[in-house]
Amino acid sequence: MGTTTIRIDIETHARLVELSSSAGATLIDTIRDAVEALRRQRFARQVASELQELHNDQAAWDSYVADADATSVSDGLD
Numbered sequence: 001m002g003t004t005t006i007r008i009d010i011e012t013h014a015r016l017v018e019l020s021s022s023a024g025a026t027l028i029d030t031i032r033d034a035v036e037a038l039r040r041q042r043f044a045r046q047v048a049s050e051l052q053e054l055h056n057d058q059a060a061w062d063s064y065v066a067d068a069d070a071t072s073v074s075d076g077l078d
Helices: 010-023 029-056 059-073
Strands: none
Touching: 010 029, 029 059
8 A cells, every 4th residue: 555645733743653652553553543533423423413404304204213113123122
């Protein structure tokens, strides 16, 4: 895999080095993990926002819940 250089401020670099050292990871792995965590966080926020929008429209929410109930699979733990 190729690499590139990015410019970051000294304070951010120091934090990355500290995170890497405490985890016993390379700087590249730490940055990769941070990017993935940010991607997941933004995805979760988007899902939460879309669910809130859906919930704000009562007819759409009722339809969503009905579809979820109709397509759910029983786990047998009733």
